[in-house]
Structure formats: structure tokens, C-alpha cells
Amino acid sequence: MMADAISATEFRLLRDLIERLCGIALGDEKTYLVETRLAPLLAENGCQDFGAFYRLVSSDPSPQLRDKIVDAMTTNETLWFRDTHPFSILRDRLLPQLAADLSQGSRFRIRIWSAASSTGQEPYSIAMTIHEFCRSNPAVRPDQFEILATDISPSALFVAKLGRYDQAAIARGLPEPLRDRYFHQEGHVWTVNDELKRMVTFRKFNLQDPMEALGRFDIVFLRYVAIYFSDGFKRQIYGGIARLLAPEGHLIISAVESLRGISEDFQQLTHGSGSYYQCQLS
Amino acid sequence: MKKVLSVDDSGVMRRIIGRTVEVLGYGFLEAANGVEALEVIARNHEEIALVILDVNMPEMNGFEVLSRLKADPVLKAIPVMMLTTEADRPRIIQAIQAGAVNYLCKPFQADDLTVKIAESLGEGF
Numbered sequence: 528m529m530a531d532a533i534s535a536t537e538f539r540l541l542r543d544l545i546e547r548l549c550g551i552a553l554g555d556e557k558t559y560l561v562e563t564r565l566a567p568l569l570a571e572n573g574c575q576d577f578g579a580f581y582r583l584v585s586s587d588p589s590p591q592l593r594d595k596i597v598d599a600m601t602t603n604e605t606l607w608f609r610d611t612h613p614f615s616i617l618r619d620r621l622l623p624q625l626a627a628d629l630s631q632g633s634r635f636r637i638r639i640w641s642a643a644s645s646t647g648q649e650p651y652s653i654a655m656t657i658h659e660f661c662r663s664n665p666a667v668r669p670d671q672f673e674i675l676a677t678d679i680s681p682s683a684l685f686v687a688k689l690g691r692y693d694q695a696a697i698a699r700g701l702p703e704p705l706r707d708r709y710f711h712q713e714g715h716v717w718t719v720n721d722e723l724k725r726m727v728t729f730r731k732f733n734l735q736d737p738m739e740a741l742g743r744f745d746i747v748f749l750r751y752v753a754i755y756f757s758d759g760f761k762r763q764i765y766g767g768i769a770r771l772l773a774p775e776g777h778l779i780i781s782a783v784e785s786l787r788g789i790s791e792d793f794q795q796l797t798h799g800s801g802s803y804y805q806c807q808l809s
Numbered sequence: 810m811k812k813v814l815s816v817d818d819s820g821v822m823r824r825i826i827g828r829t830v831e832v833l834g835y836g837f838l839e840a841a842n843g844v845e846a847l848e849v850i851a852r853n854h855e856e857i858a859l860v861i862l863d864v865n866m867p868e869m870n871g872f873e874v875l876s877r878l879k880a881d882p883v884l885k886a887i888p889v890m891m892l893t894t895e896a897d898r899p900r901i902i903q904a905i906q907a908g909a910v911n912y913l914c915k916p917f918q919a920d921d922l923t924v925k926i927a928e929s930l931g932e933g934f
């Protein structure tokens with residue numbers, strides 16, 4: 528038995544629900560996406576149509592069904608050193624200044640937030656960049672850096688925390704010398720070394736929740752996730768990040784995203800053909 | 810050790826799944842068709858944590874394997890995840906109604922496969 532096709536009203540209700548749950552904004556042209564991705568959940572819950580499913584979710588306070596909706600609507604795709612630029616900016620621009628602050632004693636610890644860390648490639652790429660930097664700058668040590676990695680998906684976080692990757696995942700963007708230095712291999716599985724794992728803390732966090740509790744950060748990476756959000760939600764997130772950043776702290780977004788028309792709190796800076804943003808709030 | 814069984818007529822796909830399963834710290838079993846799958850399950854059901862069933866297989870397809878498992882008083886407790894294509898989505902709904910816990914459409918990215926399998930195993934953070 529097939530569920531009835533989604534009506535325009537049902538689509539609007541579910542679209543709003545999805546946006547409330549995780550911020551993902553869907554235009555009318557995404558009707559098929561809601562229909563095909565949620566249909567199995569209707570079946571699983573014995574709902575005849577999308578209206579019945581909406582009523583079920585609205586009356587069910589437990590997080591399980593809501594988590595499943597979010598999982599069905601999000602993608603976890605990621606890779607090592609994605610876009611390359613952010614990591615050369617970190618190495619050539621941000622770390623030298625922060626290292627100087629550390630050795631002068633004007634700062635004791637550097638905090639970095641990877642705000643949609645998926646299966647861990649982004650925070651571990653940050654950790655490797657820092658480790659490499661410390662190898663050539665013995666005045667600073669990796670334990671002076673703390674990386675917080677968060678995501679809304681519990682299963683993506685589980686994989687990230689395991690720090691285990693197969694050949695196909697490890698090959699995407701990870702240079703072999705770094706792979707051999709920071710991972711060990713058993714059969715087909717590559718596991719992140721403890722020295723790198725120690726630098727990263729994983730935690731479940733929905734970007735819609737208040738950020739203040741996470742503390743202050745010197746650098747925030749928010750990449751390939753705001754593209755799915757409405758302008759209103761983007762404003763809220765970038766505004767929150769601006770207040771979370773230390774004075775003159777930095778925000779790094781993806782090559783396909785932009786703050787133009789969204790946030791005035793940041794100044795765009797360039798390094799080679801890549802760009803990054805500095806917080807203007809004091 | 811708890812194991813995951815991949816039932817797929819494509820050896821390449823079984824290998825991809827096998828490596829993902831290994832990454833998650835589970836053992837791996839494989840079967841190239843539905844009949845072989847039922848044999849493997851009968852012999853190993855106590856240690857099977859998840860069956861990943863390809864929908865399109867010659868002879869006994871994924872739906873038939875699923876309905877046999879769900880009709881068995883002991884085997885029906887084993888979670889099943891379906892592997893399908895866009896074109897099969899309407900039938901996937903039937904599979905979920907028949908008791909499959911999750912599904913993934915091919916083609917997929919490696920990270921999405923890993924996360925889906927972790928979800929189906931009930932692994933969270």
C-alpha cells in the first residue's frame with residue numbers, strides 16, 4: 528500500500544517542521560525531496576498520508592522520530608582538507624599570529640570550533656594543520672589548542688569519534704605523508720592517532736540552539752551547511768558566531784558560501800585566491 | 810563479535826560495504842544472492858547485528874528475502890537495511906512496512922553509507 532501523494536498544504540506544514548527542527552529551508556521545487564525522503568518514515572509509522580504523519584510528529588514529544596526526520600533530510604558528505612584554502616589560511620595567516628600571542632603570554636589557549644563536523648574530516652584536518660605547524664614552530668605545542676567539533680547527527684558524531692576510515696574515505700583529499708604520520712593502518716581500516724584525537728572534543732549540537740554555552744572561540748569553521756539554511760537563519764547563526772568570537776577572531780566558510788547581504792559583523796580578507804572573515808565586534 | 814551481513818549480487822558493492830562495516834568495528838559476512846543469504850543467516854543468526862539487503866538481485870530479490878526473515882519467529886528480530894535505487898523508492902515503502910529499519914539509495918557517498926549503517930546498527934553519540 529502506497530501513501531497518498533503529498534498535498535501543497537502538507538508540504539508547507541512539513542517544510543516548516545523541517546526548518547524548525549534543523550534550519551534546512553526548502554523551496555516549493557523541493558516537494559519531491561520531502562516526499563521521497565520522508566515516505567519511508569510514513570510507512571514505518573503506519574501513516575496513510577503526509578497529513579497523518581505531520582499530526583503524529585506534532586503529538587510525539589520524543590526526539591527519536593524528529594532525529595530520523597533530520598537524518599533523512601541532511602547529507603554528511605565531507606572530505607579531508609576540503610577546498611584546501613582554509614587550511615593554508617590557517618597555517619600561513621592565523622596560526623603565526625596566535626602562536627606569537629601564545630609565546631608572549633597574552634593568550635594561554637586557542638579554541639577552534641568546527642560547527643558542522645559530520646564524520647570528522649574537517650576537525651581532524653584542522654588538528655593536522657596545527658600539528659604540522661607546531662613541528663616547524665617548537666615554541667608552540669598542540670596541547671595549547673582545543674578543537675570543539677559538533678554536529679546535529681548522532682551517527683555522524685559516532686563515526687567521527689571512532690576516527691576510523693576505509694580506503695575510499697581516507698583517499699579523498701588526504702596527502703599520503705600526512706596519512707602516514709597521523710593514522711595507523713590495520714587491514715583496510717585507517718585510524719586517527721591518539722595525539723590527534725586528544726586535540727578534538729566531539730559533542731552533539733544543533734546550530735539552532737543558544738551558542739553562548741559553548742564558550743569563546745578564536746576561529747570558527749562553518750562550512751557546507753549554511754547553504755541549506757534560510758537567510759534569516761543564516762543571519763542568526765553568523766550573528767551568534769560574531770558574539771562568540773574573541774575580538775578579531777576569524778570565521779571560515781566554504782568556497783560556495785558568502786556573507787554578502789547577510790552579516791555586517793565581519794570583514795572579508797583574502798589570502799591567495801581564498802578568503803576568510805575577521806570579526807569586527809569588540 | 811557482532812557481524813553485519815551484506816547480500817548483494819555485485820562483488821564490488823559487497824567489498825565497499827565490507828570495508829565500511831570493518832571501520833565501524835563489526836565483523837562481516839557476505840552472500841551473493843537471496844538463497845545464499847538465508848543459508849548464512851540460518852547458520853549465524855545469533856551473531857548477526859544487521860543485514861544489508863540489495864533490492865535488485867536475480868532469482869530471489871531483496872523483498873522476498875525480507876519477507877522470509879520477517880515471517881520467521883526467530884529471524885524477524887534481526888534489523889534489515891535496504892539498498893536500493895531512486896527508481897525503487899515506491900517499493901521501499903513496502904519494505905519499511907514489512908519491517909526494514911532503514912534504506913539507502915544508490916549511488917551514495919562513502920560518508921553517507923557509513924552514517925546510515927551506524928544509524929541502522931543503533932550506534933549514536
Ligand SMILES: C[S@@+](CC[C@H](N)C(=O)[O-])C[C@H]1O[C@@H](n2cnc3c(N)ncnc32)[C@H](O)[C@@H]1O
Pocket residue numbers: 548549550601602603604605606609642643644645646649677678679680683732733734735749750751752
Ligand atoms: C555536508 S556536511 C559538511 C561537513 C563539513 N563541514 C565539510 O565542510 O566537509 C553537513 C553537516 O551539517 C550537519 N547539520 C545539518 N543541519 C544542522 C544543524 N541544524 N545543526 C548542526 N549540524 C547540522 C549535518 O548533520 C551534516 O553532518
